[in-house]
Amino acid sequence: MKNILVFLFLLSSVSGMVLGQTKNPLENVVITSEKNKTEVRTNEKGELLINVSPKDALKIKANGVVRYSDFGAIGDGKTDDIDAIAAAHAFANQQGLPVKADDAATYYISGKDRTAVIRTNTDFGKAAFIINDTDVRNRNTNVFLVSSSLQPFKPEGISSLKRNQKKIDISFPGTCLVTVTNSRIVRYIRFGANQNNGSAQTDIFIVDKDGNLDINAPIIWDFDQITDITALPIDETPLTITGGRFTTIANKAESKYTYYNRGIAIRRSNVLVTGLEHNVTGEGDNGAPYGGFINIGDCAYVTITNTILTGHKVYQTIGSAGVPVAMGTYDLSLNRALNVSFINCRQTNDINDSRYWGILGSNYCKNLVYDNCILSRFDAHMGVANATIRNSTLGHQGINAIGCGTFTVENSTIYGRSLINLRSDYGSTWQGELLIRNCVFVPAGNGTTNASIIGGSYSGQHDFGYTSYMPERITIENLRIDDSKLPADLQGPAIFANFNPLMTNDSYVEKFPYVKTREVILRNVTITSGKALRISDNPFMFKDVKVNSDK
Numbered sequence: 001m002k003n004i005l006v007f008l009f010l011l012s013s014v015s016g017m018v019l020g021q022t023k024n025p026l027e028n029v030v031i032t033s034e035k036n037k038t039e040v041r042t043n044e045k046g047e048l049l050i051n052v053s054p055k056d057a058l059k060i061k062a063n064g065v066v067r068y069s070d071f072g073a074i075g076d077g078k079t080d081d082i083d084a085i086a087a088a089h090a091f092a093n094q095q096g097l098p099v100k101a102d103d104a105a106t107y108y109i110s111g112k113d114r115t116a117v118i119r120t121n122t123d124f125g126k127a128a129f130i131i132n133d134t135d136v137r138n139r140n141t142n143v144f145l146v147s148s149s150l151q152p153f154k155p156e157g158i159s160s161l162k163r164n165q166k167k168i169d170i171s172f173p174g175t176c177l178v179t180v181t182n183s184r185i186v187r188y189i190r191f192g193a194n195q196n197n198g199s200a201q202t203d204i205f206i207v208d209k210d211g212n213l214d215i216n217a218p219i220i221w222d223f224d225q226i227t228d229i230t231a232l233p234i235d236e237t238p239l240t241i242t243g244g245r246f247t248t249i250a251n252k253a254e255s256k257y258t259y260y261n262r263g264i265a266i267r268r269s270n271v272l273v274t275g276l277e278h279n280v281t282g283e284g285d286n287g288a289p290y291g292g293f294i295n296i297g298d299c300a301y302v303t304i305t306n307t308i309l310t311g312h313k314v315y316q317t318i319g320s321a322g323v324p325v326a327m328g329t330y331d332l333s334l335n336r337a338l339n340v341s342f343i344n345c346r347q348t349n350d351i352n353d354s355r356y357w358g359i360l361g362s363n364y365c366k367n368l369v370y371d372n373c374i375l376s377r378f379d380a381h382m383g384v385a386n387a388t389i390r391n392s393t394l395g396h397q398g399i400n401a402i403g404c405g406t407f408t409v410e411n412s413t414i415y416g417r418s419l420i421n422l423r424s425d426y427g428s429t430w431q432g433e434l435l436i437r438n439c440v441f442v443p444a445g446n447g448t449t450n451a452s453i454i455g456g457s458y459s460g461q462h463d464f465g466y467t468s469y470m471p472e473r474i475t476i477e478n479l480r481i482d483d484s485k486l487p488a489d490l491q492g493p494a495i496f497a498n499f500n501p502l503m504t505n506d507s508y509v510e511k512f513p514y515v516k517t518r519e520v521i522l523r524n525v526t527i528t529s530g531k532a533l534r535i536s537d538n539p540f541m542f543k544d545v546k547v548n549s550d551k
Contacts, residue, residue: 027117029090033057040071040087046113050087065100066092068107075105077130082109082143086116093119093149101127101244109143111136118146119268124244124276133251133262134282142265142295146241150233161203161223168211176231177269177300179204179336183227187465188382192425193319198465199382200227202364204336206234206300217300217338217366220385220404234269234300241271246293247279253288255315257327263293266302274305278331279348283313292333292361300338310348311356311376326357334362341369351376351395352415358397366405370394381426396444404431407471413440418455418497419479427468428456428499428514434471438478443486443493450490450537451483452497459500460510469515477523484528492531495520495547498538505540516542522549 029048038056041049050071052060060070066088069075073084085107092099099118101107103126110132131143157170161180182201189198201221206214213219241264251260263278278293290312296302312329319325331347334340349356351374358377362368366385370378370392377397378389386405389412398416401407402423407430409420419441422428434454443451453476458468474495481493496517502508525533536542 027086027090027093027115029086031090031094038071040083042083048083048086048090048114050090052091060091061095061097064097066095066097067100067102068105069102073105073107075102075107075127077106077108077128079108080110080112081107082112082114082116085109086114089116089118089120089122093117096120098122101125103127106130108132113138113141115142115145118144118241119149119239121240121242123242126243126245128245128247130247130249131262132249133260134249136251136260136262139251139253139258139260139262139288142261142263144264146239146264146266146268146271148232148235148268150235152230152232155229155231158229159226161219161226163220163222164215164218166213166215168207168213170211172207172209172211172231173233174236175206175208175234177204177234177298177338178207178229178231179298180223180226181228182221182223182225184225185465187221188426189463189465190425191427191462191464193321193323193325194425195319195321202336204298204338204364204366206338207231216386218385218405220383232269232298236270238270238272239268241273241276243275245277245279247281248293249282250280250284250312251287252282252284253286255286255288255327256317258288259291260288261291261295263290263295266294266296267298269299270301271299272303272305273307275307276304277308278310280310280312280331287313287315289315289327289329289357290331292330294331295333295335296337296340297333297335298337300340302337302339303341303343304332304345305343307342307345308348309345309359309375311351311353311359313355314357328361329357330359330361332360334360334365334368336364337362338366340365340367341371342373342375343369343371345370345373345375347375351393354396358395358400381423383426402426402429406433406435408435408437409439410435410437411439413442415442415444417444417449417452419453420455422454422456422470424457427462427464427466428458428470429464429466429468430471431469432471434474436474436476436479440480440482442482445486445490451481451486451493452536453479453481453493453495455497456499457497458514459502460508460512460514463512467515468512470517472517473519473521474517475521475523476525477521479525481525481527481533483531486529488529491537492529492534493527494534494536496536496538496542498536498541500541501538503541504538517545519546519548522547522551524550
């Protein structure tokens with residue numbers, strides 16, 4: 001009798017599928033439950049047609065987990081399994097079931113225009129995944145998309161916003177991630193070999209149901225006008241992705257800025273990725289760059305832990321200014337993402353091998369953290385509000401950033417031309433403070449350049465779309481500068497690089513004045529060579545900076 005009741009309960013749970021079909025436009029799938037066999041096929045529209053027999057549906061639900069083999073995945077490393085993988089996730093999403101890969105399987109994923117949408121916990125386990133990018137139909141088609149079932153909406157009654165505003169006088173259905181744009185104001189007007197005309201003023205923040213903003217991820221611009229605003233409810237339940245050994249067979253496309261996005265895109269808040277490994281093979285004499293195997297955007301509260309990544313080979317192209325440039329190419333990419341942490345992450349290649357590009361790039365982010373990581377680079381292009389690097393080692397491309405708030409580097413070893421480089425293509429701006437504690441800085445150089453703790457460049461002749469600031473206060477405590485590999489005839493390290501070699505007296509006029517650092521606090525700074533720490537190669541530019549030293 002008990003078994004009959006269980007069967008009837010399970011049968012009732014799938015009866016909806018028996019009576020009709022479910023179509024999900026985002027996943028591009030149609031799920032039916034007819035009595036014939038379970039199968040996965042594609043129609044002329046490119047939609048994935050999934051039929052799950054009632055018998056198989058009951059079996060899967062009784063097991064409490066969906067496996068790729070349930071939908072025909074072979075896992076032999078040769079047969080294309082992407083449709084079966086996408087089908088398994090589509091059914092799991094519909095039924096609210098977790099997904100588990102077979103540990104002994106090697107899943108081959110072709111360049112077919114197909115994305116597997118993840119909305120439930122997924123355990124890739126010890127399974128291997130081969131992603132072949134040598135013949136890709138759509139380079140913007142991610143293999144996996146981690147998304148929310150919650151729907152974005154346009155909040156009404158918000159006509160303007162102010163920097164550091166603490167409350168919005170409307171209610172929300174729950175905690176939401178809000179993205180706001182004023183297309184009539186342009187920021188981040190890039191300078192240099194990759195110059196551009198900038199981007200519309202954009203911000204992203206978190207608001208609770210009562211309209212209270214998270215002050216730890218503040219609004220950073222005034223919005224006198226709002227041309228677009230979107231709110232996405234934040235999932236309260238965490239989603240976890242575990243394990244997986246992924247190998248990308250790299251594309252062999254022409255070396256130009258046609259980014260490949262062929263990995264795991266995370267577009268849902270409250271996500272944990274742990275124990276994943278990504279390798280890259282097949283890089284040759286040419287190739288298009290990558291936009292991040294793990295690509296995090298339009299979300300908050302994402303943590304990547306115990307993960308192994310790979311830097312991509314650097315290829316050259318002609319930039320927008322008509323001169324040769326090295327193309328940025330990433331295994332980690334973040335755009336409009338808040339409260340993202342990388343904990344105990346490593347990379348497969350040497351972090352100081354300059355043949356491989358720095359592993360991370362980011363735009364419009366807030367509250368980014370590296371903790372116990374060994375990676376080749378931290379980078380914030382179009383601004384980060386607050387960042388922390390602790391207990392980590394960063395390689396040849398070091399720390400590159402512009403933004404605002406507090407940037408903290410502690411208990412870490414940093415390689416590079418500067419300990420922190422304020423990106424000159426975006427105005428070498430940091431509106432806030434830098435805190436450097438208990439660190440080792442190992443300066444690199446070509447043998448002719450003096451080492452500097454804070455790097456950057458600013459001519460004062462280019463409009464970046466905002467006032468450029470140097471950090472108001474820089475605090476440096478317990479720093480050891482290991483300059484032992486630099487030529488002995490170089491001068492000692494400087495606090496600041498020579499930001500503007502032409503500004504040597506008061507006759508130089510900045511069209512767009514640079515707001516200089518007010519104070520530098522130095523406590524226990526030691527230099528391996530025994531040379532003295534200097535203010536800069538250009539002391540005039542920093543003559544008004546107050547240096548508070550313990551020596």
